[in-house]
Amino acid sequence: MAETRGTLKGALIGGVIGAVAALLLAPKSGRELRGDIRDRYTDMQDRTKRMLTDVGNRTQEMAKQVGQQASGILDKTRSAVSTAKEEVQSWKDDNKSESKDEQKFN
Numbered sequence: 758m759a760e761t762r763g764t765l766k767g768a769l770i771g772g773v774i775g776a777v778a779a780l781l782l783a784p785k786s787g788r789e790l791r792g793d794i795r796d797r798y799t800d801m802q803d804r805t806k807r808m809l810t811d812v813g814n815r816t817q818e819m820a821k822q823v824g825q826q827a828s829g830i831l832d833k834t835r836s837a838v839s840t841a842k843e844e845v846q847s848w849k850d851d852n853k854s855e856s857k858d859e860q861k862f863n
Contacts (some may be wrong), residue, residue, distance in 0.1 A: 765808060773801065 776797045780790060 761812075765812070769805065769808075776801070 777794075780793050780797065785789070785793065793809075
């Protein structure tokens with residue numbers, strides 16, 4: 758997750774730097790340059806919004822999967838605890854009856 762975030766930041770920063778450098782080094786008039794900058798800015802906004810939406814959707818899907826897995830683990834844990842309780846109770850009951858049998862013979 759952290760690697761993806763770092764990669765996205767790097768790509769975004771690199772894209773912005775490259776776009777600005779290309780615009781500033783191009784032989785155009787001020788009006789054309791400002792128009793190009795505006796167009797590139799709008800394009801970058803749209804791309805960023807799409808990436809954020811995609812990342813948000815992926816995050817929601819991952820959270821859903823983690824929740825489902827946690828629920829499954831919780832169910833298995835409850836089942837194991839219940840089985841252990843039953844076995845302990847059975848062991849106690851067996852020991853009580855053995856104890857009573859021994860007391861009868863003494």
